[in-house]
Amino acid sequence: MASVEHLDAAGLHAGLDDAFAHIAGRFKRREVRLRARRCLTGLLSGLQRTTGWSLAEHALPHEYPPWRSVYGYFAHWQNDGVFTRLNGLLRHLASTAEGRDPNPTACVIDAQSVNTSANVPAAGQGYDAGKKIAGRKRSIVTDTLGLLLAVMVTAAGVSDGAAGLPLLTQAAADNPTITKAWADSTYRTKVIEGGAALGIDVEVIRRDPATRGFTALPRIHPNLERRLKH
8 A cells, every 4th residue: 555645546546456355245246346346447547537427528548447337336336335435444554554543533624615617506606705715615624644534515605613513523423533633713612612522622723823824734734735735
């Protein structure tokens, strides 16, 4: 398994046999199992994409199954929670490779508003007045290595705190060993009190009021920068 710093598409391909071995038991027949393995490879191909439909609109390399088959597997596995379990498996493998306990006891929560394209329905967008961005907001929880624990996508107008509590609740449900979380000052009383009810001490890292512009916050940005920029 590649190191955390190199968990890109190429690294995932290199460890795909190991990862697929953990879900291969779901496919009893060898023919179906091989087809599923090829479809998973297709989903992790180097194709630049933002949605399942943009994957479907492009021709996959000839060694992969037809795009309808790949997208069909994608939709089915997404609904069945396969990708959530696969992400958890890869995170466990990466944590173990780094000499860490695969069961996280601490996490980091943050969010980023991004512009969306003109073809995104207006109902799925909003305006982040603080960042002056019209689009969507992606909120994530990671472990201290920066590996994803939970993700939520909302309209940009949804406050960090409003998205933060259900996101932290999801992370805690999937990872009951978490007892500590770090967040910036946009996560206020509601998230702190909600975290306490979950048995999680939420510590707010405040920026130096004398600084101007973006300043990396300890415990937060070093872990999240790589995740939020993709």
